[in-house]
Amino acid sequence: MVIATDTEMPTTRQVVRLGIIGAGRIGQVHCLALSRNPKAEVVIVADFFVKAAEACAQKFGIPSAVQDWKDVIRNPAVDGVIICSPSDTHHEIILGAAKAGKHIFCEKPIDYNLKRIDEALATVAQSGVKFQLGFQRRFDANFQRVRQAVQGGEIGEPFMLNIKSFDPAPPPLAYLKQSGGLFFDMMTHDFDMARFVVGSEITEVTATATSFDKEITAIGDITTAIVSLKFENGAVGVIQCCRKAVYGYDQRLEVLGSEGAVDINNNYPNTATVYGADKIKRDLPLNFFMDRYKQAYEDEMISFVDAVANDTPTAVTGMDGKIPVVLAFAATKSLQENRTVKVNEILYGKSVM
Amino acid sequence: MVIATDTEMPTTRQVVRLGIIGAGRIGQVHCLALSRNPKAEVVIVADFFVKAAEACAQKFGIPSAVQDWKDVIRNPAVDGVIICSPSDTHHEIILGAAKAGKHIFCEKPIDYNLKRIDEALATVAQSGVKFQLGFQRRFDANFQRVRQAVQGGEIGEPFMLNIKSFDPAPPPLAYLKQSGGLFFDMMTHDFDMARFVVGSEITEVTATATSFDKEITAIGDITTAIVSLKFENGAVGVIQCCRKAVYGYDQRLEVLGSEGAVDINNNYPNTATVYGADKIKRDLPLNFFMDRYKQAYEDEMISFVDAVANDTPTAVTGMDGKIPVVLAFAATKSLQENRTVKVNEILYGKSVM
Amino acid sequence: MVIATDTEMPTTRQVVRLGIIGAGRIGQVHCLALSRNPKAEVVIVADFFVKAAEACAQKFGIPSAVQDWKDVIRNPAVDGVIICSPSDTHHEIILGAAKAGKHIFCEKPIDYNLKRIDEALATVAQSGVKFQLGFQRRFDANFQRVRQAVQGGEIGEPFMLNIKSFDPAPPPLAYLKQSGGLFFDMMTHDFDMARFVVGSEITEVTATATSFDKEITAIGDITTAIVSLKFENGAVGVIQCCRKAVYGYDQRLEVLGSEGAVDINNNYPNTATVYGADKIKRDLPLNFFMDRYKQAYEDEMISFVDAVANDTPTAVTGMDGKIPVVLAFAATKSLQENRTVKVNEILYGKSVM
Amino acid sequence: MVIATDTEMPTTRQVVRLGIIGAGRIGQVHCLALSRNPKAEVVIVADFFVKAAEACAQKFGIPSAVQDWKDVIRNPAVDGVIICSPSDTHHEIILGAAKAGKHIFCEKPIDYNLKRIDEALATVAQSGVKFQLGFQRRFDANFQRVRQAVQGGEIGEPFMLNIKSFDPAPPPLAYLKQSGGLFFDMMTHDFDMARFVVGSEITEVTATATSFDKEITAIGDITTAIVSLKFENGAVGVIQCCRKAVYGYDQRLEVLGSEGAVDINNNYPNTATVYGADKIKRDLPLNFFMDRYKQAYEDEMISFVDAVANDTPTAVTGMDGKIPVVLAFAATKSLQENRTVKVNEILYGKSVM
The missing domain is CATH 3.40.50.720 (NAD(P)-binding Rossmann-like Domain)
Known part of the structure; x- marks a missing residue:
């Protein structure tokens, strides 16, 4: 070109x-x-x-x-x-x-x-x-530092990943109805991050979920999900997603490896701590993705x-865009069938697509 | 009496x-x-x-x-x-x-x-x-503070629990052979903690696991496990266990709820931070359960x-001692059958006991 | 206009x-x-x-x-x-x-x-x-949050201020020779910050200083200084400056008041912590003023x-520009005469200007 | 013996x-x-x-x-x-x-x-x-870790010390009247800590102070003091004392050196952080010396x-007991005379003893 x-x-x-x-x-x-x-x-x-x-x-x-x-x-x-x-x-x-x-x-x-x-x-x-x-998120300094730690050998061979990805509040129902559901709308970002930091493909997923909101339940969606992962390189992982964290947008990640571990915390608007007569307080993290990922x-x-x-x-790449969707299908199937789903079932299967 | x-x-x-x-x-x-x-x-x-x-x-x-x-x-x-x-x-x-x-x-x-x-x-x-x-662990100040936050309504209704429970290094193979395996030997403590802080019974478990140690694999055990939980009150949770964290004994826990969240960090031998020309460093956490839970x-x-x-x-109570064992059986079954296992299958079933 | x-x-x-x-x-x-x-x-x-x-x-x-x-x-x-x-x-x-x-x-x-x-x-x-x-620095989110805490009454009446202001390394000697010295070149920023966050004028200064660098000593300058302050509102304060902190640009501040305290930490390029077999490490803070105060x-x-x-x-304002220079003269005089110097001695005196 | x-x-x-x-x-x-x-x-x-x-x-x-x-x-x-x-x-x-x-x-x-x-x-x-x-305090794990860092060369040659030592609330007036005053009753502990962690004798002191409490002022005492120090080895330091910190007993210390720095934080009853809709909170530090220094x-x-x-x-030793009293005399004299006082003036002088 x-x-x-x-x-x-x-x-x-x-x-x-x-x-x-x-x-x-x-x-x-x-x-x-x-x-x-x-x-x-x-x-x-x-x-x-x-x-x-x-x-x-x-x-x-x-x-x-x-x-x-x-x-x-x-x-x-x-x-x-x-x-x-x-x-x-x-x-x-x-x-x-x-x-x-x-x-x-x-x-x-x-x-x-x-x-x-x-x-x-x-x-x-x-x-x-x-x-x-x-x-x-791949361009965020925190996630990049984790990837660097894992890929650069700072923590040895990765054993286990944990991603926490919580939104401040659920989007409007109208949005949710056409969103594809939590696994597609929200967790695809986290599936991508899992692949990005571990540097290995996910081969199996197992989903557990619940809903704290009757309206969201009524449209067949969930609010809170846990998806366990197995990676090609033998590592395991778990993604936790929730549509509501009243203290703000919570985006954290940890990797445990044979020689150490790495974790990241959220980003805050300032570093101030206020010490009062009853509690020690700090301000809430940057509230949503537009602020949190501004530089990214x-x-x-x-x-x-x-x-x-x-x-x-x-x-x-385009494949980086496809695989999280495959994983979202696998998580959906796992939740429906109460079982571990191999990603290959989706890639080569016929039932879901 | x-x-x-x-x-x-x-x-x-x-x-x-x-x-x-x-x-x-x-x-x-x-x-x-x-x-x-x-x-x-x-x-x-x-x-x-x-x-x-x-x-x-x-x-x-x-x-x-x-x-x-x-x-x-x-x-x-x-x-x-x-x-x-x-x-x-x-x-x-x-x-x-x-x-x-x-x-x-x-x-x-x-x-x-x-x-x-x-x-x-x-x-x-x-x-x-x-x-x-x-x-x-129920007597540890950190876990008690989490329970107080959850039971006292500081975080509203609990949505999701995460427990991380990593040992510094695997015990000797001889010990492991008669230990009952990771779910029984190690994760029963975490099953108890899950019930203790959430204050509700676990009804379903789903296990994912791997092993980074060939000798441990050879005796049929695992080194690294993720067990997802569903609670009677609608909350979900996930326990992560690993036999090896080179930086020491890692015992953390988080609960996300409708009105907030609570997490705890590890305990350290001192609060000193050393700032050097290449990194900012602090000493490792208290290394194992005898030190970490001395006061408990x-x-x-x-x-x-x-x-x-x-x-x-x-x-x-005695029932507090029984239930984690039931859960360990359920996790074992889940891992064997690659599916979610209802705890009732173990309590009333016949196959495993 | x-x-x-x-x-x-x-x-x-x-x-x-x-x-x-x-x-x-x-x-x-x-x-x-x-x-x-x-x-x-x-x-x-x-x-x-x-x-x-x-x-x-x-x-x-x-x-x-x-x-x-x-x-x-x-x-x-x-x-x-x-x-x-x-x-x-x-x-x-x-x-x-x-x-x-x-x-x-x-x-x-x-x-x-x-x-x-x-x-x-x-x-x-x-x-x-x-x-x-x-x-x-007045436009930096951290310092602004401190000012807001103090002026907004979050910590009651301010009792005592501490500013730490350390550069990564001394500038070249050629620069230092025409810089006016540490009190003028470096500490004027901190004098301004002291006025900004406490919201009261400084009436007395007392300086203590040392030099760890023979060349800097030879040109009559200092590398490390402590200047105690008295404010019109009765508060006291202390500024610590140093030309060298190998871990990077260190800009912190604390205010203790009748109803609480507020402090700020440095800004970091990422929030990652790496847990190794010997230490827990994080990366150094943003290294110098161009990075640290980019948004400011x-x-x-x-x-x-x-x-x-x-x-x-x-x-x-222009007066905000003048007063730190007056304070730098007062600190110089205090150091020369080993005594507390009232700021009025400079404003109305004749010897130094 | x-x-x-x-x-x-x-x-x-x-x-x-x-x-x-x-x-x-x-x-x-x-x-x-x-x-x-x-x-x-x-x-x-x-x-x-x-x-x-x-x-x-x-x-x-x-x-x-x-x-x-x-x-x-x-x-x-x-x-x-x-x-x-x-x-x-x-x-x-x-x-x-x-x-x-x-x-x-x-x-x-x-x-x-x-x-x-x-x-x-x-x-x-x-x-x-x-x-x-x-x-x-010499037996406290935090202060010992600082001393180890300084004496063991982890931060190179020490340049500057900062000690913060705040009590939760002033003692009763009756106690204060016979206490000898803040420099003797409270700061002698900090003078000792300064010598302990820097490992060098203090040669000069300069005091600045204020009082936020009329009754304490009326008995000729102060509530809030800043004492700058010069050490024999060329380092400088500053001790901040205050009779009141509503959030509890605050005992911190930092040393900046040629190759790095070390600081310590307070000790807390637990490591829990509670994330709410308005603030992120943690409990107050251990409240007073009996709790804080229990192990010490x-x-x-x-x-x-x-x-x-x-x-x-x-x-x-006995000399470790004498020198802080000498320094308290020197700080008192410095405050009275608004000037830097050499410690030798007290050791060999006649006016104060």
């Missing part, structure tokens, strides 16, 4: 020209990150609600705002697209962008249908465009732009 | 007179605790290796040392016995002591056979003696002596 | 147009912050080394680069200047900018001569321009731009 | 026989510690309030209780005395005990009159008895008994 350059200037003048598809909250996060990145330029933004696209264009000084995402992929000035539109449009846009030769950064998920995921990944592969999935969102975009500009592999 | 008193002195002079059965390491821990307890007096110590009984007697100023535990329960000056002999003798001694009208403090386990446990508990019940099991061992003995002296219920 | 606006657009289109004087490290930090601030526009940059000005202009897309700072204050398109030139030029540029009606953001110090400081402040006052001094530098510039745009008072 | 032994048994049967002088709170702390020490036996207890002596004797099984401390030093069965009587009796009892050939453990202070201290120390030296002063009190008594039993030097 050759990326477009403004002129025949030397490579230091290379700027990756991007189109944003979806001008909502996450689209704007990426616009901000790209506005700070001297190697990138956002040349067009699309949103089905064209007013949103126009507002975004004005806010970030983007020259063009359109309604139809196809106008983005048709635009010859566009090197790549940032897909931030609703999940059920990802598959179609990926196919279109890939066929148009545009590099692709896509928010998770690719899709929740494994056949459509495979189709999207195959199309990307044939077209030769870069593809990066939006697992921004910026860094994942830098990474994508660099991969395009330098023609190097992206940091989060 | 009326306890023996030295004379017809007022109750403040009441001293509980005890016999120690088993003069090994844990027997001596209890002798030390009792030597510091003005309400208790150890009047006799028994050990099959009579030299050990004699050495213990001399060290702690105990007037009588014998070989046969039956000499302890026959002794009319003895109000109660502290059973610290090998696990496979517990059943017989409990039966003997109960029939002799002696109060019983028994190190875990009662037995690993559920029929024999039931027989022991029935005999205790018929005799009316006090019975306390040696789950010393003393306090469980105070609790037992008080229960006897004041004719009040003991803090850890 | 009326600030220039691009056109007769509504106030939301107001953009503060700024000139940078001094294109070195800190000048570029401000350029970056301003490039991210939609309310500001850098229209010119000056540096005696004109190549540096040109490089800066290219890097941040600034339309004009010049050698002479006078070209900045003469420029009618400029609303305000950001003074980042060497300390000994600050006085002259402040006078020039104020007389030209340009708002002023000035890096510390205004000057180290009290008469010249007074002259600069008087000229600023007469001209009516905004003036903000570059005490960026951005926020102080937002604050200045807002003060200009909205015609509101600046967050750090 | 030869210590008495019960019989001509081998040395392992040697028991140090002690008399307690003063049966108040601290006397009972020592009785408890000695009751747990198999190498020691308390054979007599004296208290001017003979009922207190009798109650103590009954509680700890001490065979003899008397009113007059002279009956203790006359008793041929007594190898040494533990002086826990009011401070103004220490001098006389030390002289009497030393002349009677009894080893001496003495609570602080020896006296607050330097001539009487010198007389006491000279008498002890002539008699050849062991003498240990009750600076129990036991260990200092073990150390004294061992020194007597093995005829080895004591861990805290």
Whole structure:
């Protein structure tokens, strides 16, 4: 792939020209990150609600705002697209962008249908465009430090992983109804993190879950889940997810290994401790993913732009996007059947997809 | 039950007179605790290796040392016995002591056979003696503070529990061969802690496990296990056990609830942090259960002596001793059959016992 | 003051147009912050080394680069200047900018001569321009949280302050020779912080100091100092400064009050802890002021731009710039004369200035 | 010195026989510690309030209780005395005990009159008895770890010390009136700790202080003090004392050195953290010296008994008792004269003693 350059200037003048598809909250996060990145330029933004696209264009000084995402992929000035539109449009846009030769950064998920995921990944592969999935946690300093400790041998061979991933409060029911459920909507991030830090594929999952909220129960979803994992390298792990932690967004992780262990704590808005007559207190952690992963969102975009500009592999591949969905299917099946499910049952089975 | 008193002195002079059965390491821990307890007096110590009984007697100023535990329960000056002999003798001694009208403090386990446990508990019940099991962790300030937070409503309704319980290093193979395996030898303490802090019975368990040690694998045991739990009150939980954490004895626990969460950290020999040119360092946690639970061992003995002296219920009952064994059977079955096992399958089933 | 606006657009289109004087490290930090601030526009940059000005202009897309700072204050398109030139030029540029009606953001110090400081402040006052001094720590989330705790009554009446302020390593001797010495170069930041968090003026100082470096001793400077403070409100305090902390930049602060206390810790690149067979380790804190106060530098510039745009008072005044210099003189005198020095001796005395 | 032994048994049967002088709170702390020490036996207890002596004797099984401390030093069965009587009796009892050939453990202070201290120390030296002063903090695991770090070279050459020493609340005025004032009553412990961890003598002190309590001000005392120190080895330090910290007993210390730093935190009753919807909370530290230094009190008594039993030097000498009093005089003089005071002015001067 050759990326477009403004002129025949030397490579230091290379700027990756991007189109944003979806001008909502996450689209704007990426616009901000790209506005700070001297190697990138956002040349067009699309949103089905064209007013949103126009507002975004004005806010970030983007020259063009359109309604139809196809106008983005048709635009010859566009090197790549940032897909931030609703999940059920990802598959179609990926196919279109890939066929148009545009590099692709896509928010998770690719899709929740494994056949459509495979189709999207195959199309990307044939077209030769870069593809990066939006697992921004991989760019977080804490998770990266854990990966470095594990991969660098600081804790020896990993034995056991524990991930805790709690949201401050459940999203609205309307959102939950179309979210795919906790395993797909929430735990796919944690499945990715498990693979990322342990550096080995998950072969078996076993799920236990409960719901503390009657409305969420009524729509067939759960609020609180524990999924045990077995990895190809012999390690085991467990992911704990919960839709509600009143003290804020709780994102922690520990790995125990043959020569030691590593854990990470949450990030806080300040380091102050207040000592009172009854208790010692500190402020709550950064409250949600937009604050907690602010730098990670910026860094994942830098990474994508660099991969395009330098023609190097992206940091989060299409397969990295597919496997967590497979694992979410396996966890669902495990919960339904009260048994350990081998991931291969999903990959090659037929019942669920 | 009326306890023996030295004379017809007022109750403040009441001293509980005890016999120690088993003069090994844990027997001596209890002798030390009792030597510091003005309400208790150890009047006799028994050990099959009579030299050990004699050495213990001399060290702690105990007037009588014998070989046969039956000499302890026959002794009319003895109000109660502290059973610290090998696990496979517990059943017989409990039966003997109960029939002799002696109060019983028994190190875990009662037995690993559920029929024999039931027989022991029935005999205790018929005799009316006090019975306390040696789950010393219940007396630890950290675990008690968690229980207080959960039971006192500080975190609302509990949603999810996580227990981490890692030993510094595996015990010798010879020990492991007769230990009953990780679920029985190690995780019964954690099953008890799960019930203690959540305050609800466990109804289902699901186990995932691995082994990092070929010799341990060869004897059919595991080194690293994850057991997911469902509680009667709707909460879920997960226990992580490992035979090896090179940085020391790691005993932590967290509970997430509807109004908050509580966690505990390990105990350390000092609070010093050393800041160097490459890292910030602190010393390792207290290394093993004798150090970590030193105060808890003393306090469980105070609790037992008080229960006897004041004719009040003991803090850890016979049923508290039985249920973790049932759970260990359920975890074993879950691991064998790769499925969630309802605890009722063990309690009323026939296959395992 | 009326600030220039691009056109007769509504106030939301107001953009503060700024000139940078001094294109070195800190000048570029401000350029970056301003490039991210939609309310500001850098229209010119000056540096005696004109190549540096040109490089800066290219890097941040600034339309004009010049050698002479006078070209900045003469420029009618400029609303305000950001003074980042060497300390000994600050006085002259402040006078020039104020007389030209340009708002002023000035890096510390205004000057180290009290008469010249007074002259600069008087000229600023007469001209009516905004003036903000570059005490960026006031914008740091940790220090702000302490101030909030103290001023908001969370700890009652403050009794005692402790500030620790250690650099990773001494600067080069060449720098130290013209730095004014530790009290002026380093501790003025801490004097400001003491006033900021306690919210009361310092009336007496007493200094104790030592030097661990022969070369620094040889030029008449110190490496390690303790300065005790008395505040007008009756509180006492102590500042500890050191030129060398091998583990990195150490910036901590504690206030003890009648109803509690508050302290802050350093900021770290990640929250990971690694547990090894010998020690428990974490990475070193953010190493120096550019990393530690990255966000504070951005926020102080937002604050200045807002003060200009909205015609509101600046967050750090000229007097806030003068008083720490007075305190540095008092500390110097205290050290020379081995006695407590009342700050009034400096403000109204004649010997030192 | 030869210590008495019960019989001509081998040395392992040697028991140090002690008399307690003063049966108040601290006397009972020592009785408890000695009751747990198999190498020691308390054979007599004296208290001017003979009922207190009798109650103590009954509680700890001490065979003899008397009113007059002279009956203790006359008793041929007594190898040494533990002086826990009011401070103004220490001098006389030390002289009497030393002349009677009894080893001496003495609570602080020896006296607050330097001539009487010198007389006491000279008498002890002539008699050849062991003498240990009750600076129990030297036996605390945290302070010992700091000393080990400094003396063992973990932080290189020490540059700067900071001690924070805050009581939960001021003692009653009646106590304060006869206490000698904050420098003598409270800070002598910290002066000792400064010497203990830095391992060098203090040569200069400079004091700053205030009072937040009118009644304490009215009796000429202070509540809050900062004393800067210079050490013989070139290091500097600062001690902060306050009579009131509503969150409890606060005892912390930091040393910065050429190769690193070391600090210690307080001790807490448990390690639990509770995460709520508004704050993250933990319980207050151990509240006062009896809880905080429980183990240190036991260990200092073990150390004294061992020194007597093995005829080895004591861990805290008479000179260790004198120097903090000299430093308290120097701090008082510094506060009165608003200047740095060289310690030699007190040691060899005439005005203060």
